[in-house]
Amino acid sequence: MLTPDKLAELRAYVDATAANNGVSPGTELATHLLDHIDAQAARIAELGRDAATRDAELARLLPGVFYMDAPDGGDVPLLEQLRRMARDAARYRWLTQDAHIGECFTDRGVVLEICGTDREIPVLHERATDRDEVDAAIDAAMEQQCTS
DSSP: OOOHHHHHHHHHHHHHHHHHHOOOHHHHHHHHHHHHHHHHHHHHHHHHHHHHHHHHHHHHHSOTTTTSOTTSTTOOOHHHHHHHHHHHHHHHHHHHTTOEEEEEEETTEEEEEEETSSOEEEOSSSSOOOHHHHHHHHHHHHHHHHHO
16 A cells, blocks of 8 residues: 555655656656656545535534434434434425424324324324324325325
C-alpha cells in the first residue's frame, strides 16, 4: 500500500535521481505520476472534508436524539436516522391528507378516526398514548391501503 510516507520517500528518490543524473524519460514520467497521485490525494481529502461538512449539516436537521431510539442503543447511523425521519413524514402526510383526526369509541375499541376519509387506526388502549403502537397501526393501515 502506498502510504504518505512511502510516497514522500519515492518522490525524494526520484528528485535525487533527477538531480544527480539529469532528467530522463523515466524520471520525468515518475515525476508526472507522483504529481498526479498528489493531485488525487488532495481531491480525496477535499471530498472527505465535503462529506464531513454535509453530514454535519444533515445532522443539524435532526430533532436532537429522537431518531436514535432503541433497539439500537443510541448508536444509529445518520442515514438510518434520516430514513426514520422520512418515514415519520410519510405517516404524517398520509394521515393529514384532506383529513382531521378524532377519537371514536367502537365495539372494536378506541379508534383514531381520520375524519373525512375512509382511514382509521385501531389502538389497543383506551387512549393512544404509546407512539410506537400508533406508528405500527399507521404503518399497517397504510400497507393495507396500498395492497387494496
